[in-house]
Amino acid sequence: MTGRARRCSSTAGEDFASRRDDPQKCRKAAPKMGVHIAVLMTCHNRKAKTLNALATLSRQRGLPPGVTVKVHLVDAGSEDGTVAAVTREFPDADVTSVGTDVFWGEGMRIASQRSGRFDYQMWLNDDVSLNETALTMLLATSARLGGTAVVVGAMCSRGLRTTTYSGLRRQRGIAWRSGHLRTSLLDPSGTPQAVDACHGNVVLIPRSVHRRIGDIDAAFPHNMGDWDFSLRARKAGIGVYLAPEYAGVCELNPALVGSTEPGIGVREALRRKLSKRELPFGPWRVFCLRHLLPWTPYSLFFPYIKVTARAMLNR
Numbered sequence: 001m002t003g004r005a006r007r008c009s010s011t012a013g014e015d016f017a018s019r020r021d022d023p024q025k026c027r028k029a030a031p032k033m034g035v036h037i038a039v040l041m042t043c044h045n046r047k048a049k050t051l052n053a054l055a056t057l058s059r060q061r062g063l064p065p066g067v068t069v070k071v072h073l074v075d076a077g078s079e080d081g082t083v084a085a086v087t088r089e090f091p092d093a094d095v096t097s098v099g100t101d102v103f104w105g106e107g108m109r110i111a112s113q114r115s116g117r118f119d120y121q122m123w124l125n126d127d128v129s130l131n132e133t134a135l136t137m138l139l140a141t142s143a144r145l146g147g148t149a150v151v152v153g154a155m156c157s158r159g160l161r162t163t164t165y166s167g168l169r170r171q172r173g174i175a176w177r178s179g180h181l182r183t184s185l186l187d188p189s190g191t192p193q194a195v196d197a198c199h200g201n202v203v204l205i206p207r208s209v210h211r212r213i214g215d216i217d218a219a220f221p222h223n224m225g226d227w228d229f230s231l232r233a234r235k236a237g238i239g240v241y242l243a244p245e246y247a248g249v250c251e252l253n254p255a256l257v258g259s260t261e262p263g264i265g266v267r268e269a270l271r272r273k274l275s276k277r278e279l280p281f282g283p284w285r286v287f288c289l290r291h292l293l294p295w296t297p298y299s300l301f302f303p304y305i306k307v308t309a310r311a312m313l314n315r
Contacts, residue, residue: 034066035139037204038115042107043126044076044100047085050126054090056248057124062136069135072114074107076100103222103276108200112215121210123203123226127250128155130202134247138204141192141243149239150209150230152195153202153247154188163187164252167195167242168227192241196234200226202247209238219286222276231291259307262314269311270304279303 039057043050054071071093075083077100086095094114098107108123115121120142122135131137134153141151154166168183186193200216203226213233216225230240259272274280285300292299 035064035119036068036070036117037120037122037135038112038118039069039071039122039124040108040111040115041071041073041124041126042076042102042104042111043073043078043082045078045080045082046126047078047080047082050082051085051089053124053126053128053130054086054093056128056130056132057135058090059132060130060135062133063139067135067139070094070115070118072096072111074098074102074111076102076107104200105216105220105222105225106218108225109215109218112210119207121205121207123200123205125201125250128201128248129250130248131246134202137245138202138243138247141241142204142206145192145239145241147206148208149206149241150198150233151192151204152198152230152240152242153204154186154242155199155201155248155250156246157251158249159251163246164250165199165201167193167240168197168199170196186242188242188245190244192244195240195242196231197227198230198240198242200229201250209233212236212238217286220283221280222283223279224283224287228287228290260310264311266308266311269307273304273307 041050041053050073057069057071060069071090073086073093073095075086075095075097077098083095083097086093096110096114098110102110112121120139122138124130138151138153142149145151152167155164156162157164163185166188167186169186171182171184183197186195213229213236216229217232220228233240258275258278259269261269261272264272272278281304284303288296288300
């Protein structure tokens with residue numbers, strides 16, 4: 001699920017190599033030796049972006065001795081040579097090929113099931129360019145929080161200097177906004193901030209949290225799995241915190257026309273809205289029942305009523 005971009009602080013657009021993130025300072029709070037991080041990724045026909053994400057991960061600096069990183073990448077039927085390129089340039093990566101019908105949520109579950117024993121899992125989107133000290137900063141933040149909380153890395157747009165993906169804070173009083181949670185997107189503030197939900201671009205999950213919450217729920221094959229995971233963690237009494245600094249750069253996805261395309265008619269608009277790429281009814285029903293009470297009856301049907309009305313007006 002995506003959020004509205006917000007203006008970030010003046011440090012957000014700086015060259016990451018000159019950022020004030022100090023790996024020596026981070027190392028003081030970092031976990032002890034012998035920490036293994038399983039990085040979970042999915043991709044589909046984005047070879048250049050996937051290779052860039054892996055390259056920025058491989059260039060992490062300031063990590064304490066004994067920290068090991070293993071990538072578990074699920075490729076959903078890419079036809080642009082992604083698998084061959086990743087295997088060639090990153091031979092230690094665990095690459096699994098699946099069909100094109102596997103979307104983000106399901107792919108991340110497959111990656112998790114292949115990750116074996118770990119101290120942390122880290123979700124990493126294939127279009128992220130990590131700050132060179134992002135992993136050090138995330139580990140240090142986790143250690144500062146006692147190693148028992150989910151840590152979210154905010155993303156910044158290089159060109160617009162805005163926060164694009166981050167942690168979200170639920171606005172109390174009104175539980176819905178156009179059928180969705182009413183939330184505010186947070187900017188990093190220099191100190192960890194408690195949040196209610198998060199985007200899944202960069203998320204660090206301790207083993208103890210994974211044991212209690214599990215993977216992204218199978219009810220969410222694509223969208224909403226990141227929000228549901230963080231909301232379930234909060235309900236279980238587990239802290240979800242936004243890291244104090246930006247973890248990297250990730251541009252907002254292009255606006256999806258899909259069901260809002262003018263002139264497509266009601267039936268086609270509803271078909272698109274109910275597809276995996278947008279808002280399939282089954283996952284949305286689960287999300288509403290779990291997280292949008294007492295507004296569930298309204299929230300459940302509002303998106304489909306809205307797209308129907310729009311299609312009728314745009315004939």
